[in-house]
Amino acid sequence: MAASDFTNRLTAVATETEALLDRLLDGAVLPGETARPLRLLEAMRWSALGSGKRLRPFLVVETAALFGAARDGALLAGCALELLHCYSLVHDDLPAMDNDDLRRGRPTVHRAFDEATAILAGDTLQTLAFDIMARDEVHGEPRVRIALVRELARAAGLGGMAGGQMLDLSAEGRFETKRALTEPEIVTLQAMKTGALIRFACNAGAILGQAGAPSRASIERYGAAIGQAFQIADDLLDVEGDSAQLGKAAGKDVAAGKATLVAVLSIAGARARLDHLIAEADAALAPFGAKADTLRATARFIAERQS
């Protein structure tokens, strides 16, 4: 697939995601009889709208397409996932957590609003994610929607994203004596903290398409590879990237002494690992032939992105 074709597809889904998120977070959707906590809604919109590659919705839409699931439902499921991702960003940026002032080139929610509003906005983005994932429009079969809800909860919870963030804070030496994590510990931490939602994005398309077990296994393998690749690329950008292009401070993870594979493997070793993971992602997609070309291009994009 030509790079420009891939970029067009990615941009198309990002545009559709943005428009759908805008509708989902419209003030008019508040039930008429309730008072209108507009400040909370504005903070949710601040977090969820305006930018972002929308990589997770893209993965849902493209894996759903691979298995012949309807695009509209996949896009809505992708928006639910994106809202859950946004919740995690809002809370991770809080002063008590990573204490970040900038996100995607703009003030973080607690800087643009205040800390209480940011806590509530993150909370409500998570709630809305589950609300949307359960809606009829995602898929006609309740059993498909309930499977999505359960998998999303597992990806986001104690054994996934939130648990990974806890391990990350622990690794900084906040609660116990700081010690360097081993390579397998870092791989596990990252598979939880960032990998779980990316794996879920891929699995969601397979669930929507009611794919069989062998296909599910292939997509799981692909998702695991690109999830790890995503984090290594992120860690490399922190070391080598440009703050303006990133929209956040470069070098911050190194300064915080965050556990990254770049620190353990060196830059060259991390690049080699990245190449290996892209090959692994390609191998996982072999059973699908040319139909999976967009997913192949996505793996490459993840490895080579500059922001």
Added chain:
Amino acid sequence: MAASDFTNRLTAVATETEALLDRLLDGAVLPGETARPLRLLEAMRWSALGSGKRLRPFLVVETAALFGAARDGALLAGCALELLHCYSLVHDDLPAMDNDDLRRGRPTVHRAFDEATAILAGDTLQTLAFDIMARDEVHGEPRVRIALVRELARAAGLGGMAGGQMLDLSAEGRFETKRALTEPEIVTLQAMKTGALIRFACNAGAILGQAGAPSRASIERYGAAIGQAFQIADDLLDVEGDSAQLGKAAGKDVAAGKATLVAVLSIAGARARLDHLIAEADAALAPFGAKADTLRATARFIAERQS
């Protein structure tokens, strides 16, 4: 129903809830291949275990019983709801929110652990609530479980609990010039902040029992009445209660200038409103005859509780 019979029923459900929550939050439930963010799990257990009347699970179990739904599933749904309630307590207690040091007679999560852990514990309690609500064991029909997930999300989100908390913070004058709320504004705020989850608890039993529309409407009316009664009783306890018995500081809401009906209606006026709401709850239950005696006793318990 004799007061002792009611107390026995309430205590029985509280005991079962405690045991089930303990199992649901057991360290052994973490998937084997993940690292174990035990500090996070401990903080979740600190919040969810050890005390509490378990009024919301009780309402789920008793309304489910009224409609002939299985007790085991209702208890599990009740635990999911209780975990969501616990998340809201952990976050509301945070320094940036209500800044409370005591909850149920013990240090709040951010005092017993730290702020980052408390934010993550709240987040993960919410995730786990949706995880559990979606489980097969709640009800054999996926469409029943998906209805529970959707209703829980609506009760917890922007138009419900979280939106109400935002309105409550606004009413304190944090974001705009403080002004006294009108009585209808206070009623709406409270219907969102605390009423929504109590209404959901009642509705959940009706959903589990696949009750028809007239029964659903009766239970909705009952839930709305006891939800409002619960908050008025809470506000009266803040004014008249004893800190030791409450397990938290009395007089705190008055000191913070919180919007309460006691402030608007006076103590006598609030007591009269409480009596009116209990009569309203009784009237809503009329179609069910003696089968609803436990729910009648629950309304009385809510009005007369001392903690």
